[in-house]
Amino acid sequence: MLNQNVQDAINRQINMEFQSSYKYLGMASFCALQNFPGCAAWLLLQSQEENHHAMRLRQFMLDRDCAVELQPIKEASVDFESIPHVFEKSLEQEKAVSASINDLYELAHENKAFAALVELQWFITEQVEEEKTVRDIVAKMNMVKDDPSALIDLDRELGDRKPEEDGE
Numbered sequence: 522m523l524n525q526n527v528q529d530a531i532n533r534q535i536n537m538e539f540q541s542s543y544k545y546l547g548m549a550s551f552c553a554l555q556n557f558p559g560c561a562a563w564l565l566l567q568s569q570e571e572n573h574h575a576m577r578l579r580q581f582m583l584d585r586d587c588a589v590e591l592q593p594i595k596e597a598s599v600d601f602e603s604i605p606h607v608f609e610k611s612l613e614q615e616k617a618v619s620a621s622i623n624d625l626y627e628l629a630h631e632n633k634a635f636a637a638l639v640e641l642q643w644f645i646t647e648q649v650e651e652e653k654t655v656r657d658i659v660a661k662m663n664m665v666k667d668d669p670s671a672l673i674d675l676d677r678e679l680g681d682r683k684p685e686e687d688g689e
């Protein structure tokens with residue numbers, strides 16, 4: 522059985538992943554209404570990935586015979602200054618999630634929760650990948666933001682994203 526502090530922190534992380542999924546859904550909705558279907562499709566896939574992250578932690582809790590909490594999800598914004606602004610917000614979000622995962626890892630370490638450490642290693646690797654991907658998109662957006670035709674090309678490129686094989 523996991524230490525209660527570790528359980529509480531994992532339950533908060535489950536909420537953060539669902540919250541993140543909801544935020545990406547809001548971003549996707551904004552992009553769709555702005556007629557950037559590629560950005561919208563990319564963000565929708567991202568929303569689904571975040572949902573899988575939450576589900577992955579939920580399954581871990583159940584496998585360790587721990588009670589899952591499903592805490593409230595806050596309203597997500599559907600209003601942004603611009604398409605590049607959406608991805609800046611996304612990068613902020615990913616950095617916040619990385620910080621939260623790192624704190625959780627530290628707590629699991631202090632509590633000698635070895636199985637949790639192994640599970641959380643997957644999340645640490647995933648966050649490195651997610652931050653890098655979003656940072657690259659932000660850099661591209663900054664290059665093309667004053668050039669509508671280049672922004673449309675970038676939208677098309679983002680629309681080519683395929684779901685990950687494992688859905689994560």
Ligand SMILES: [Fe+2]
Nearest residue numbers: 538571574618
């Ligand atoms: Fe996530």
Ligand SMILES: [Fe+2]
Nearest residue numbers: 571615618651
């Ligand atoms: Fe993420």
